[in-house]
Structures are given as structure tokens and as C-alpha cells.
Amino acid sequence: RKEVEQDPGPFNVPEGATVAFNCTYSNSASQSFFWYRQDCRKEPKLLMSVYSSGNEDGRFTAQLNRASQYISLLIRDSKLSDSATYLCVSPSTSGTYKYIFGTGTRLKVLA
Amino acid sequence: DAGVIQSPRHEVTEMGQEVTLRCKPISGHDYLFWYRQTMMRGLELLIYFNNNVPIDDSGMPEDRFSAKMPNASFSTLKIQPSEPRDSAVYFCASSLSGYQPQHFGDGTRLSIL
Numbered sequence: 001r002k003e004v005e006q007d008p009g010p011f012n013v014p015e016g017a018t019v020a021f022n023c024t025y026s027n028s029a030s031q032s033f034f035w036y037r038q039d040c041r042k043e044p045k046l047l048m049s050v051y052s053s054g055n056e057d058g059r060f061t062a063q064l065n066r067a068s069q070y071i072s073l074l075i076r077d078s079k080l081s082d083s084a085t086y087l088c089v090s091p092s093t094s095g096t097y098k099y100i101f102g103t104g105t106r107l108k109v110l111a
Numbered sequence: 112d113a114g115v116i117q118s119p120r121h122e123v124t125e126m127g128q129e130v131t132l133r134c135k136p137i138s139g140h141d142y143l144f145w146y147r148q149t150m151m152r153g154l155e156l157l158i159y160f161n162n163n164v165p166i167d168d169s170g171m172p173e174d175r176f177s178a179k180m181p182n183a184s185f186s187t188l189k190i191q192p193s194e195p196r197d198s199a200v201y202f203c204a205s206s207l208s209g210y211q212p213q214h215f216g217d218g219t220r221l222s223i224l
Contacts, residue, residue: 034212043202043215044154087154097142097209098167102155 001026004090006102014110017078020107023088024070033071034089037063038104044087048073078109112136115216117203123222129191132219135184136205144186145178146202152200160186161209177195193223 003026013019016024025033032051036044048055050071054063061074075082085104092098116135121219124130136143144159158168163180171178177196180186190197200220 032210043218046214049212058210076118092223094169096166097161098156098159100156101146 001102003027003092004088004102005103006088006105008103009104009106010065010108012108012110015078015080016058018074018076019021019078019107020072020074021039021086022070022072023090023102023105023108024068025088025093026069027093028069030065030091032045032091033062033064034099035060035071035073036089036101038085038087040084044101047086054089075107078107080109080111083109115203115205115214117216117219118203119219121220124193125224126194127192128223129189130193130197130221130223132188132201132203132221134186134188134203136186136203136218137214138184140205140207140212140214141145142206142209143180143186144204144206145186146204146215148200148202157188162169181209191222195223197221198223 005024022111034049035047037047046061050062050064059076063072085106087104088102089099092100118133130142135158140160145157146154148154157170158178160180178188200218202215204215206213
């Protein structure tokens with residue numbers, strides 16, 4: 001099993017829709033998680049940190065479910081500019097300060 | 112504020128040649144990470160440093176790859192000899208501490224012919 005697993009998508013949604021992605025992780029001791037956004041041919045950029053039960057930033061909400069070992073990202077009122085690949089990040093089971101990036105979920109917001 | 116700076120942005124070279132990628136982390140960041148990204152394998156951690164000391168190099172694919180961090184503001188990733196399968200985007204990232212988020216450079220797009 002991969003340490004971090006994401007549905008690759010693509011998720012095609014109309015503008016204004018609400019969309020949610022899940023990400024499962026293996027390290028049950030993990031305390032900190034991150035969501036990154038990566039545009040085509042660009043570097044990953046930090047979207048949100050998730051340190052406890054969750055985090056909210058405008059239209060974006062991240063939640064952590066420790067019992068089932070997954071984190072989710074909810075995007076409300078989707079914009080065309082939200083089209084990107086969203087990467088989930090979790091600490092590795094095999095090293096301190098070593099983080100594993102998921103392969104990403106691709107989102108396309110359609111006009 | 113200056114972010115992570117990588118050079119070159121693009122590199123095209125023939126197999127067998129030595130390739131050197133460079134990275135300047137964000138000032139004050141104690142951790143530096145080198146990643147490789149391909150369509151097939153996604154983003155893979157190659158090696159990371161803490162206070163200029165290599166901590167985990169288990170992701171370095173083979174002995175042809177080496178990385179150094181001679182001081183807090185500079186790191187290199189070297190491939191010698193290069194092979195076509197090394198073609199990928201190589202990212203450098205830095206973080207303030209081990210549990211803080213990482214900030215990425217623009218990456219080096221490497222093509223080995």
C-alpha cells in the first residue's frame with residue numbers, strides 16, 4: 001500500500017460547484033499534513049496546513065479524520081482559476097521530517 | 112522576500128555527460144530537500160539536509176547521483192554519468208524546521224538525450 005493515496009481524477013466540475021477530494025495516509029502517528037496546489041509545468045505551492053482537526057481559508061476547508069486516516073479538501077464556489085492538481089502530503093513512516101507527496105488529484109473547473 | 116532559487120531552469124544534454132543542478136534555499140531555513148518529479152512516479156524525495164548535513168539519502172536512485180550542501184545558502188545535485196531515464200523535473204525545497212511546510216523553487220527541467 002502506498003503511504004499516501006489520492007484519486008487521480010480528473011474531477012470536472014462547473015463553475016460555482018462544491019468539490020471534495022480525499023487522501024488516505026499510512027502513518028497513524030502523523031501530526032501535520034499539507035495540501036499543495038500544482039499548476040501545469042509549475043512548482044507545488046502550499047495551499048493549506050492541517051495540524052489538528054482541520055483548517056479553513058476562505059473557500060477552502062481541510063479536515064482530518066484520524067480514525068479512518070484520511071484528510072479531505074473541500075472547495076466551495078469553484079473558480080476557473082482553481083483548475084490545477086492538488087497534492088496531499090503526509091509524514092512518512094520511514095523517517096523523521098520526511099514527507100511523502102501523493103500523486104495528486106486533478107481538478108478542472110469548467111465555464 | 113526571495114524564494115528558493117534554482118538553476119538552471121532548463122538543461123538539455125547528451126547521455127554520459129555530467130549534470131549539476133543548483134539550489135539556494137530561503138535564508139534562515141534549516142532544511143533543504145531535493146525532489147524529482149515524473150509523470151509515472153510523481154514527486155519523489157531524493158535527499159534532505161538539516162543544517163547542511165545530509166539526513167536521509169535513501170531516495171537517491173543510484174551511485175550516479177550525489178548531493179552536497181557546503182553552506183547554508185547553497186546546495187548541488189549532481190548526476191554523473193547522466194542517462195535518458197534521468198529526464199525529469201528536479202525541485203529543490205526548503206523549510207524553516209522539520210514540521211513546517213516546504214517552499215519549492217521553480218524547478219530544473221532536465222532532458223537527457
